[in-house]
Amino acid sequence: MNSLFFLIGQFISQIGDQIYNVGLLWWLLKNNYSPKILGTIFAISVIPSVLVGPFLGVLSDKLDRKKIIIYMDIVRGMLMIHIGILCVNNSISLYYLFMATFIIGICSAMFDPTILSSIPLIVDGDKNIIKLQSRMELIRNLVSVFGPIFGGFLLTIVSPAISFIINGLSFLISAIMEMFIKFKIQTYEKVIIKDIVNDFKLGVEFIKKNYILRNLMPLFAIINMIGLPILQIIVPLLISKNIGNSLSIGFFYSLLGVGGILGALLYSKIPFKKLNIILIGISIFTFSTMLLLIAWNTIIFILSALAYGFTSPIIQIATNMIFLENVPNEMRGKVFSFRRMFSQAFMPIGLFGIGYITQKISINVSIFISIIILLISLIKLLKLINLNKNIQTKIIKE
Numbered sequence: 001m002n003s004l005f006f007l008i009g010q011f012i013s014q015i016g017d018q019i020y021n022v023g024l025l026w027w028l029l030k031n032n033y034s035p036k037i038l039g040t041i042f043a044i045s046v047i048p049s050v051l052v053g054p055f056l057g058v059l060s061d062k063l064d065r066k067k068i069i070i071y072m073d074i075v076r077g078m079l080m081i082h083i084g085i086l087c088v089n090n091s092i093s094l095y096y097l098f099m100a101t102f103i104i105g106i107c108s109a110m111f112d113p114t115i116l117s118s119i120p121l122i123v124d125g126d127k128n129i130i131k132l133q134s135r136m137e138l139i140r141n142l143v144s145v146f147g148p149i150f151g152g153f154l155l156t157i158v159s160p161a162i163s164f165i166i167n168g169l170s171f172l173i174s175a176i177m178e179m180f181i182k183f184k185i186q187t188y189e190k191v192i193i194k195d196i197v198n199d200f201k202l203g204v205e206f207i208k209k210n211y212i213l214r215n216l217m218p219l220f221a222i223i224n225m226i227g228l229p230i231l232q233i234i235v236p237l238l239i240s241k242n243i244g245n246s247l248s249i250g251f252f253y254s255l256l257g258v259g260g261i262l263g264a265l266l267y268s269k270i271p272f273k274k275l276n277i278i279l280i281g282i283s284i285f286t287f288s289t290m291l292l293l294i295a296w297n298t299i300i301f302i303l304s305a306l307a308y309g310f311t312s313p314i315i316q317i318a319t320n321m322i323f324l325e326n327v328p329n330e331m332r333g334k335v336f337s338f339r340r341m342f343s344q345a346f347m348p349i350g351l352f353g354i355g356y357i358t359q360k361i362s363i364n365v366s367i368f369i370s371i372i373i374l375l376i377s378l379i380k381l382l383k384l385i386n387l388n389k390n391i392q393t394k395i396i397k398e
Helices: 002-030 035-051 053-062 065-088 094-117 126-154 160-179 193-209 211-242 246-269 274-294 298-326 329-345 347-360 363-397
Strands: none
Touching: 002 035, 002 065, 002 126, 002 160, 002 211, 002 246, 035 094, 035 211, 035 329, 035 347, 065 094, 065 160, 126 160, 126 246, 193 211, 193 329, 211 246, 211 274, 211 298, 211 329, 211 347, 211 363, 246 298, 274 298, 274 363, 298 329, 329 347, 347 363
8 A cells, every 4th residue: 555655646746747837837928928037937946956955865864754755745735726826816926936936946855855765665675666666657757748738738728827726736635645655664863964065075076086977977967057948948938939829838748758758768779888879869959959940840849859858868877877887886875966966056057048048139049059059068978989989998908
């Protein structure tokens, strides 16, 4: 029953998130908020994860995980419902939306690592842990495909404000499900900030000494900085301008999910080394972005969505494999924690920047700048591939 309550809660919550994501985007576009506002809201949602995410992740190891999970869902649920009620009454202010988004971001930054680290406390044995993780991944993939299109369809019937309330209710239902989950007894450690900082420093020092990791870190930070604004600002604006309905936005994000599943399934079939796979992924992403600048029609809409979705898992899987191969077990927590923070640190900059440029100049200029940065990233990656090849050749000769 533990697994059942857990999975039901996750499914309901993730469906609510997808409905909310489409609803928020459509509400902002429908109310003619500027690209700068879009960028600001999405940036605010990311900032907590960047600023305090690593520390909150460590705290989740020191505190009662069940309480964290339940409380974070309740807080997010209540805030979402309140946002929805304010929108229904046309009395919401942007400042309140900014503040609520920031608080929800903090809750998510605390919730996400806690829910993953709680799995061994919910089920026994490696097989059951793997089974639960597999089912979680299946739910995530299914929701990523069907959630956005359902959200887009729902918005043709109800207002975006109702989608906010639905998401709030999904969090509360998830919290209720979590109350019935029986957690194993935890042992708690004293939280020492100094230890957290020291672990962080060790992770940084390790990355500095490894030439592959040292070069990949800024590269992926740049990719995140550009990739997120393209998917959350540029493409939705193009859809709003050229198609103009919530169903199309939902359809786009559903196609992203389909592309993501294809990428994950086909990754093992790609007969290239990991750095080359990353190169292929970034190249496809860059080409898809070029298509946005050339023309906009149904075919490009579908192909770009599938391509964007396809590139994400192949880049992510290849990157994870490189890090796992280069980082010893005792250092992985420290290195991965810093990697997550560093790669996300540039997201708000990209969201603010692209939003501002799109508003002040034009969307085409934003796309052009994105392409230039992506091309620079490709050149950097090619240099890294050549450097790695030369080093490996030298090692073999020696």
